[in-house]
Amino acid sequence: MxxxxxxxxSETLKRxxxxxxxxxxxxxxxxxxxxxxxxLTVTALAGASLTPHQLLATLPLSLQFIATMATTxxxxxxxxxxxRRAGFALGAAIGIAGGVIxxxxxxxxxFVLFCIGGVMxxxxxGFAVFYRFAAADTxxxxxRAKAISLVMAGGVVASFIGPNLAxxxxxxxxGPVYAGSFAALAVVHLVALLLLTMIDIPRPTTAERAASGAxxxxxxxxxxxxxxxxxxxxxxxxxxxVMTATPLAMVGHHHPFDHAATVIQWHVFAxxxxxxxxxxxxxxxxxxxxxxxxxxxxxxxxxxxxxxTEFGHYVTSLVLLGVGWNFMFIGATTLLTTTxxxxxxxxxxxxxxxxxxxAVALASLASGAVQHELGWIFVNxxxxxxxLAALAAVLWLRLRPTP
Numbered sequence: 571m572x573x574x575x576x577x578x579x580s581e582t583l584k585r586x587x588x589x590x591x592x593x594x595x596x597x598x599x600x601x602x603x604x605x606x607x608x609x610l611t612v613t614a615l616a617g618a619s620l621t622p623h624q625l626l627a628t629l630p631l632s633l634q635f636i637a638t639m640a641t642t643x644x645x646x647x648x649x650x651x652x653x654r655r656a657g658f659a660l661g662a663a664i665g666i667a668g669g670v671i672x673x674x675x676x677x678x679x680x681f682v683l684f685c686i687g688g689v690m691x692x693x694x695x696g697f698a699v700f701y702r703f704a705a706a707d708t709x710x711x712x713x714r715a716k717a718i719s720l721v722m723a724g725g726v727v728a729s730f731i732g733p734n735l736a737x738x739x740x741x742x743x744x745g746p747v748y749a750g751s752f753a754a755l756a757v758v759h760l761v762a763l764l765l766l767t768m769i770d771i772p773r774p775t776t777a778e779r780a781a782s783g784a785x786x787x788x789x790x791x792x793x794x795x796x797x798x799x800x801x802x803x804x805x806x807x808x809x810x811x812v813m814t815a816t817p818l819a820m821v822g823h824h825h826p827f828d829h830a831a832t833v834i835q836w837h838v839f840a841x842x843x844x845x846x847x848x849x850x851x852x853x854x855x856x857x858x859x860x861x862x863x864x865x866x867x868x869x870x871x872x873x874x875x876x877x878x879t880e881f882g883h884y885v886t887s888l889v890l891l892g893v894g895w896n897f898m899f900i901g902a903t904t905l906l907t908t909t910x911x912x913x914x915x916x917x918x919x920x921x922x923x924x925x926x927x928x929a930v931a932l933a934s935l936a937s938g939a940v941q942h943e944l945g946w947i948f949v950n951x952x953x954x955x956x957x958l959a960a961l962a963a964v965l966w967l968r969l970r971p972t973p
Contacts (some may be wrong), residue, residue, distance in 0.1 A: 587770055588708045592717045594769045595705050598658070600724030600731070601762040605665065605755050607732025607838070609691055616672075616748040618924030620681040630688030635931035637689045639924060640694020646920030649697075653773035654704045661697025662763040664690050669756025676749040687752070689911055694759070697957070699923050702900075706907045707915075709773055715857070715904045716849030722900055725842030727869040729835065783914030795909040797967045798902045799922050801861050804960035807929040808868055808953040809891055812836060812875070814934055815941040815949045816888060822946070823879040833884045840892025857905045858968040864897025865961040872950045872957075879946070898960070922964045 603840045610631075618627035649657035668690030675684035702718045707718040735754050789795060816837075817830040852860050874887040910918040940949050 571767055574631075585710070588710070588713060588717065591708045591769055591771060592705050592720050594765055595701050595721045596724040597699045597797040598724070598762045598765055599698075599721050600727040601758050602694075602701070603725045603728030603842075604735060605691075605758045606695070606729040607728050608735050608751060608755055608758075609644075610732075612748045612751050613688065616676060617681070617684060619746065620676070620679060620684055626681070630685050632687045632931075633685055634692035634695070634934065635927070635934060637692025638695040638699075638732075639928050641693045641929055642699065642923035642927060643917075643920040645697045646700065646916045646923070649700065649775060650916030654700070654707065654771045655769050656773075657697050657700070658704070658769075659763060659766050661694045662759045662766060663753075663913065664697075664885070665694035665759035666763065668694060668755045668758060669752050669754075672752035673749045673756070679734045679746070689740035694921075695927075699927070700919065702903055703907070703915075703919050704771060706903075712853075715852040715900075715905060718903050718907075719845045719847075719849030719900050721779075721845075722848075722896070723842060723845035725845070726839065729838040729842065784912055784918075786917075789910070789914060789918060792909055793967055793970065794905060795871045795918065797963045798905040798909060799925055800963055801865075801898055801905070801960045802922065802926050803929045804956045805864060805868065805895050805902065806926055807933040808957055809841075810930050811933040811936070811940075811949060812871065812891055812953060813888070815946065816884060818941045819879070819946040819949070820884055822941075824922075825881060829881055829884075833881075833888050836885055837888035837892045838890040841895055844893050845900065848896060851897075852901060856968075857901050858964050860897050861901035861905070861964045862961055862968075864894040864899075864901060865957050865964070866959045867891075867894030867897065869954065869961075870894075872954050876947060887967075896901040 576784050613631050613634075617630050621627060645657055647659070648660075668687045671690060672684055672687030675687055700722050703713070705717040705721040706714050735751070735758070783789075813834070816833060820830040820833065848860065851863075855863075871887040871891040871894060874883050874890070877883065906918070906922055940952065
């Protein structure tokens with residue numbers, strides 16, 4: 571008697587592939603964010619050791635932001651032609667080269683070469699920011715928000731690995747401090763490159779590569795697209811502005827540096843820990859509700875910052891800021907995926923990332939100057955109207971009659 575074996579149907583296989591891809595993308599996101607955390611921890615200190623002009627110490631970081639802005643749209647178009655896996659692999663390879671070049675720059679005492687390493691990390695970022703969209707590509711609509719959220723949860727690991735890897739690597743190579751940190755960074759991106767070989771995301775078909783979708787004039791008239799992009803910009807720029815200014819404000823209010831480091835660590839944890847359930851909240855309460863909840867949390871952060879400057883004020887407000895950013899950013903990403911078809915995906919997502927990271931770069935560059943010249947209260951007063959405008963835009967979209 572022959573036994574029959576029930577083979578999984580095509581939909582079951584697709585779901586399994588989507589979940590496997592999400593797991594691998596979450597691991598890659600964790601490695602990418604760990605590397606980013608390491609870079610943010612040591613780059614300015616390493617730059618200061620290479621140049622006598624301390625005003626240039628943050629130039630490698632500034633060049634990194636600029637390179638990220640310049641890369642997002644070309645990276646998206648390249649992945650449209652050659653596929654997500656090829657694009658991510660190229661980004662990881664550039665990250666490996668950036669780690670090696672930065673380590674050599676420190677060993678050789680070459681500031682220009684160190685700046686080149688910063689540019690390469692920026693190019694890597696321009697590819698890696700699309701990890702969450704890759705998860706959305708492979709998931710069915712019911713799983714899409716959870717897939718995006720779970721990939722972003724990789725940042726929880728990064729909040730612990732990155733700073734510790736920086737400390738471990740600092741003394742790993744005899745000679746200049748931090749050369750070992752950047753060598754370790756090259757290894758991190760090598761591991762990511764190996765994981766990427768196991769991801770199963772089909773390349774775009776010839777028809778998909780040939781199609782261009784609706785013209786820009788049509789896309790830019792879509793209310794949901796504009797609101798999604800504005801919500802992401804408002805959440806990310808506000809978070810970056812307050813987060814960057816917080817250590818300066820705390821030191822200015824006579825808190826020890828250890829307290830500032832503790833506040834930032836809890837903030838980074840709060841940015842990514844909610845990702846384990848943000849997708850479920852979107853499925854339960856809707857994407858508009860979650861974005862608005864995030865905006866309200868950031869406004870609560872502003873209120874606490876305006877009410878006092880004790881350690882408890884800072885740590886509470888920065889935790890709320892992290893959770894608020896998470897809800898706004900993941901919610902906006904999920905909303906954006908509903909505003910375009912497959913043919914428009916590359917240009918819509920590329921423009922979205924370009925606009926977001928242009929705003930983030932400007933916020934990062936302006937934060938220190940605003941805090942120094944105008945003070946902590948003004949930093950928070952700048953944030954409030956931007957977040958209120960995003961809240962109003964999302965509420966308008968939610969209440970707007972469906973055409």
